[in-house]
Amino acid sequence: xxxxxxxxxxxxxxxxxxxxxxxxxxxxxxxxxxxxxxxxxxxxxxxxxxxxxxxxxxxxxxxxxxxxxxxxxxxxxxxxxxxxxxxxxxxxxxxxxxxxxxxxxxxxxxxxxx
Amino acid sequence: xxxxxxxxxxxxxxxxxxxxxxxxxxxxxxxxxxxxxxxxxxxxxxxxxxxxxxxxxxxxxxxxxxxxxxxxxxxxxxxxxxxxxxxxxxxxxxxxxxxxxxxxxxxxxxxxxxxx
Numbered sequence: 001x002x003x004x005x006x007x008x009x010x011x012x013x014x015x016x017x018x019x020x021x022x023x024x025x026x027x028x029x030x031x032x033x034x035x036x037x038x039x040x041x042x043x044x045x046x047x048x049x050x051x052x053x054x055x056x057x058x059x060x061x062x063x064x065x066x067x068x069x070x071x072x073x074x075x076x077x078x079x080x081x082x083x084x085x086x087x088x089x090x091x092x093x094x095x096x097x098x099x100x101x102x103x104x105x106x107x108x109x110x111x112x113x114x
Numbered sequence: 115x116x117x118x119x120x121x122x123x124x125x126x127x128x129x130x131x132x133x134x135x136x137x138x139x140x141x142x143x144x145x146x147x148x149x150x151x152x153x154x155x156x157x158x159x160x161x162x163x164x165x166x167x168x169x170x171x172x173x174x175x176x177x178x179x180x181x182x183x184x185x186x187x188x189x190x191x192x193x194x195x196x197x198x199x200x201x202x203x204x205x206x207x208x209x210x211x212x213x214x215x216x217x218x219x220x221x222x223x224x225x226x227x228x229x230x
Contacts, residue, residue: 102151107158
């Protein structure tokens with residue numbers, strides 16, 4: 001019962017580099033989300049997906065891109081990394097109307113851009 | 115305006131005592147969901163409890179209960195018999211009804227420290 005798996009757990013990037021944060025879930029959830037967590041600021045939505053092939057922007061999408069080619073995978077791409085993207089990134093998934101089970105989160109990726 | 119407001123940046127409680135963490139929300143939807151999450155120092159997000167807007171009874175899960183006051187738009191988390199392991203950040207979240215995207219919006223969190 002893996003739930004939501006995120007890789008890597010830690011990463012240091014230089015300004016201008018690019019990387020992909022991986023997110024995979026094995027619960028057959030249609031709904032997936034990417035959040036960033038800055039100190040004292042709660043979680044802010046970057047992108048979300050309601051199913052394979054369908055993605056949409058959240059509150060803070062600039063500097064990021066996503067794709068959803070399968071139900072299981074929802075990678076987050078950072079292009080031209082900037083210090084402002086230093087944060088902890090969480091991927092989450094949901095089965096939708098079975099809300100009593102909550103949203104399942106991955107363990108997070110701590111990214112530092114220097 | 116913030117959709118989820120958690121006014122207590124930090125709370126302290128004695129072990130074995132009860133503590134209430136405040137959460138107010140803002141929505142014009144009739145159908146919505148309210149959630150509480152715990153984030154220990156290790157960083158993972160742990161789902162604690164859920165309350166649907168149409169649920170007439172307050173949700174309970176073990177030592178956690180949600181004090182749901184719909185007219186006041188509040189969804190406070192009550193932790194009974196606090197334990198040292200309850201020390202963590204606690205986040206309130208709301209999913210509003212529209213669009214079918216089931217997107218939760220999170221508050222800024224409350225840091226809870228349990229003293230022995």
